[in-house]
Amino acid sequence: MDLSFAASLFPYSVWDCWWLAPLALLLDLWLGDPALPWPHPVCFAGRLLSRLEDPARRWMRHGGPANEKWRGRLAGLACLLLLTGVTGLTVWLLCCLPVLGLLAVVYLAWAGLAMGSLLETGGEVLREVETRPEVQARKALSRLVSRDTSRMDRPLLRKTLADTLSENFTDALLAPLFWLLLAGPVGLWMYKAVSTTDSMWGYLTPRWRWLGWAGARGDDCLALIPARLSVAVLWLTDALVRRLRPAARLWDGRWPGFHTVARQAAGMPSPNSGWSMTACAWLCRARMAGPSVYFGELVDKPRLGPPEDEAAPWDKARLLALCALMRHSAACGGLLLWLVCLVPGLLR
Template identity: 85%
Template structure:
């Protein structure tokens, strides 16, 4: 596929529009999600997927339990293809008009990044964890995580908040930005549709094990490269801050080396979630992951980061340092990825 055809199918990518991705990154980190009279585009994807659940379950159960696994996987795959196709086609149609398409491109690119809103939500939840009674603090953390928080004390709540913030560095920023650069808002919203399917259906529970299989595997594929780039962004940020502005380095950990990060991340159930978590755990000198309860079942995840004897507890200051590390990494990593794509465009 030559660049002219790619630009026609996926307009406003870095191949034909150099300014859109950095503008979207700036708007996201500065303002968070766009607040407009209509719902966020992710809401439309979620509603469509919810409407598809009933027909998918009827297709999965038709014929008895013998072939439920494969019927469920096929039904989930059909729903996923419909969701992804509808999202990509809608984005492409919105980009078609000459002037309104430009406005739509800015809106879709901005709305597809979520680092600003993630850090804002994390800060609000952290305030509740530090100031509210434990019951209210558990409820606040439960708004951000799928694991059960009902029996957690404050140290566990802080660690859980650190887990979800660092894990979502890929999903909220690096992966959508990666696909925005390569394939414009159309590619970005194809990825967001896949990510929405994974977040809604991609659980290893009896209810979702088969219907959510396609969404989980698809999200694993589309986030595979961005998850590993997230480690590069965090490492680059740590090196730059350490060299250029040592006083601004709020985190107090050390870089363990890529081999150790890869080895610890490989122990996680997901092929992608452990990469940014492991890097953040080492740089913040505190442990992440470990055994967690999801939907009433204990999941035996490995511990990420330094050994227990070398790790510090998660407290308010360390969580704020994690947020600063992620914000700096969003800027450094995002701009580095953008510049790399521009250089590649010049070579092509």
């Protein structure tokens, strides 16, 4: 099979450019998302999607309430395809620029990963939760989560922060890195366009139920493999740290087995969010998920992690241990995934 055409559409995959993914990972974990003179690329995707909302809603409502479901889904799908196509084409053109193209490639690969900024933001929110009055702590956490924080006490704020950090292990790192390895910056940013649509529109509320359907289902499909890989990455990182650097193992939980993780994760409403959450909950010996309020509606989620009599409450030390687990897993797991993808290409 001739892959030259695919390689021209998706340049700088791991087989075309072996050094790009580890460099992007290093820059992300080292520098995070530093302040630059221009907005982050994901902001442009968000702005375009916001501009598409009004015409999409007008078309959705044109046929009356009886047709809103199928017209809304179709309008959302059209917006998703347009955003993904424009994003992919823009990134491809930037990658093909003479001289500056290589700089654009490095920056776009780096900017597409978000583990460094996630951990930095999580650390800032943790400081607010631990040191500020509850009103200010709730406000700080609300900038990071979509659930209602207005009535949360401090223990629940800590647990919600743990939920969010662990859930985003796939979205911030594994999924974008997976698509960067397979399809270069073009594939990475086409995935980010779908993920942005899901983040902005993918809610089961009256406002977004139909327009956000395509974005939510698209993100579910594109993150399906990375979400399950996240479990293997967390398990392998724990095993490596336990053997090679036991003093760095700040988390004190145990590995329950892949069957237990899969069984608990399958009970979550989202097909992907529960995998990394369940693994982190067991390794940190604390429980996650449970009933939560989103946009005024109670969503009944199962409890993830060890049984209540084995679990410890989330406190500052346990949240710092979770951040350490995620940072180690990002470095170890990211490099191992890179090697797994690189070796078959080199042996062709």
